[in-house]
Amino acid sequence: MTHVYDVFEVRLNAAFAGNPYLEVTLHADFSFGNRTVRVTGFYDGEDSYVLRFMPDCEGEWTYRTKSNLAALDRIGGGLTAVPARPDVHGPVRVRHRFHFAYADGTTYLPFGTTCYAWTHQPIALQEETLATLAKTGFNKLRMAVFPKDYPFNTNEPLQPIYLAGADGNLDFDRPNPAAFRHFEAQIAQLGEMGLEADVILFHPYDRWGYATMTAAQNRRYVAYIAARLAAFRNVWWSLANEYDFMLNTIPMADWDGFCHILEENDPWQHLKSIHNGDPKMNFDHRKPWISHVCIQNWDVKRMPEWRAAYGKPVIDDEPEYEGTIWPAWGNITAEELVHRFWLALMRGGYAGHGETYADPDDLIWWAKGGKLKGEAWQRIAFLHALLRDSGVVGLEPMSGLIDGWPWTRVSGVKDLGGRVSFIYFGEHQPNQWTTGLPTDDGRYAVDLIDTWAMTVTPARQIPPLVQHPTRHGDAVRGGVADAAFGIELPGRPHLALRIVKLA
């Protein structure tokens, strides 16, 4: 008996004289009525082979293996899939073009943070990371398979990702099952906590050789990790972090191939994207094997441009990190990061959190996890809860795909659910507001939100602004629409409005 969206595992044993990683193929067809799902198996060490399957509907499934090793071939069995456990909603999918939902239809609003190398730190620190995450509103974590060599990241990982060969060097044809099992255990733990694991397959911060494997080794690695991880409902594939900083070792053409290998070996087609370093080097996210846009860019007001360019959900994973370390991507204020989160959301996209406060022991959340020291994460949790509690399905810019007046300056979104809209003023501090407010004669509850103080208070409705006519200017260009009412505002920054239509 397996719950829908949980992992059903088949473990088989067979002796093999050669290198099973290179030479043994293993698949299984899982069947449900006329439907067949092809699952790739993998070698897990010590003559053990594994097939992992995630049932996505209730009922009786059967399976039958296929292998070039006789002992693994034509083995059959079955499972009974029962209803998903409470709070388990399945993998996240794209919905309504620019937004996300779990497989069971529950809305998913990505509010992610970043601990690139947390699974490679001492176990006590990993436990602290999980305990910290449990206190936050984050529901996604960017994390890399390979350990990290970088400023502030000089310690050795807990264990190597590949086994040492006879010469003592890592043998990139022999994955270390223990390392992957640990990584999987942490993904599973995140899943239980309601977090998606945004798994980064490649990155350039390396002194061990992971960034300089051969092209064939890279392809095998991608197939292998797909076989190992795809049955975990909360996995997302992030092909790389800052792919453009490793084009000297992984050329541009290879990335598409990795996506195809994932598609071949991931029966559940988890979300796939790839993250740039240089803001001018966004990947061509229009490609059909990219499910959503991941970018690094400080200029989050440009969100509508990226939506229009790629036509997919946009997550700005790195709108710069809150902190004080010397690299210029890692030292904005908490206020600025909170501002950028609101801007991203209030222009139809999503943002990612990271924290990089200088630490005497280099214990920095962004790479190692541990403790959060800043002041943005609480406000981000507040924003997340506010949207969730408001029943948000997906926020669409008031101006449509390309932003028009005044939405290049202030930000406004309407929810696809049709009941709620938001206007975010940020650095703007008008003493009243009318544009974008409802134009019908329905009843509305309007709240004033202080994005820093995390307060929600009723806003005072006033007569709509009647603008002195402008012969060639605003009136013609839609400066103030025919709103049914206006809102009085206190003339200070970092405020937003929530407008809810009452029944």
Place this chain on the structure above:
Amino acid sequence: MTHVYDVFEVRLNAAFAGNPYLEVTLHADFSFGNRTVRVTGFYDGEDSYVLRFMPDCEGEWTYRTKSNLAALDRIGGGLTAVPARPDVHGPVRVRHRFHFAYADGTTYLPFGTTCYAWTHQPIALQEETLATLAKTGFNKLRMAVFPKDYPFNTNEPLQPIYLAGADGNLDFDRPNPAAFRHFEAQIAQLGEMGLEADVILFHPYDRWGYATMTAAQNRRYVAYIAARLAAFRNVWWSLANEYDFMLNTIPMADWDGFCHILEENDPWQHLKSIHNGDPKMNFDHRKPWISHVCIQNWDVKRMPEWRAAYGKPVIDDEPEYEGTIWPAWGNITAEELVHRFWLALMRGGYAGHGETYADPDDLIWWAKGGKLKGEAWQRIAFLHALLRDSGVVGLEPMSGLIDGWPWTRVSGVKDLGGRVSFIYFGEHQPNQWTTGLPTDDGRYAVDLIDTWAMTVTPARQIPPLVQHPTRHGDAVRGGVADAAFGIELPGRPHLALRIVKLA
């Protein structure tokens, strides 16, 4: 006897039965040795005709008129040009491609503000405007020839710009000499106070008909205002404010023609530009008759893009205004406007100030002048004084034309004078900094500047940052250069460094 850069005026009288504005032509050739400067005259009412000349070098000048009216033709005379008065430096020119200097070689760093319709307000308010300007560090004022009809601008102007015809309507073939004389007097007054007058010839905010004159009337108006104003050393030509909002009355093709008319009738070739409304509608400032770029754009970090696109000095006149009025271009915080000024300057461009605090009597600096109520202007004056006192000639981005790492995030400039450089952190708050600091073994004075508190204090020099090597990342891409020293920073925002090479 006329001082260099002052106005020498020739006034002639002649009776004429028709409309002198339409029918009488008047020019004079002013000669100095073999050099000849052709000056256009204008009709000033009551049978009076005027020629204005600004000598740009000392010595004996002679002139001789040419007119289709015999009484004005072949009239000769002369003047003795003596050295310029103290603090008079002549017209501002482009220097070093992206910067400005007065004709006598004195550096000019534009720090402008905006009072679009100040010359059309009651005289007492105009006097208050001048008194306010005298307290500030502003050295340029954007101001329109025509009065303004717009939200918060509903009052009638002091006087019409054209005379009423027999039908009581304005006759756009009969300029009102009194209105222009008043406008000129205020330009002269600004000149005495050290301010350039950025004269806006057309704008769309109109209920009197100035924005809907015929094409021929527009062309005559441009020639007329050039004849009247060109001899004032402190005039800049701003062809329009938000030209793209009046394309329904002045089509795109006409703007180039206006520039040519200015070139024909302005012997001193004052600076010329044209200001857009929609951020996507920048004029094509590459055209040779445009001397410098004027734009309206909130995204001042993109300054290096505009420098590269146009290859000319860039002034972002409207990076949004400090205030609380409802239009989204007029309600950012003082902190944000100060930030945007620093960003513009620290990326090789210039910015413009405006203030739009809601006022019960609509007395708003941006249009009417009067009093300044905000907190940005003092910080802008501080920045201006800091650059002037540092002997700045022209600030060039550390990264050259197109910005590279880390200068898309923080901002750094070197002065063309070779002695001083600045790094501006803004929303960034690193605890130390090395990139962009001097690489030689000279002695340097480094000051920490608090851009809001307006303090300049010595910064602590520390050993340069030695970065943990990154195999594919920052080190290769120049994250930290081989600086001779680093600077300790307090880990809070809105700071800058000034680095001065000691003799």
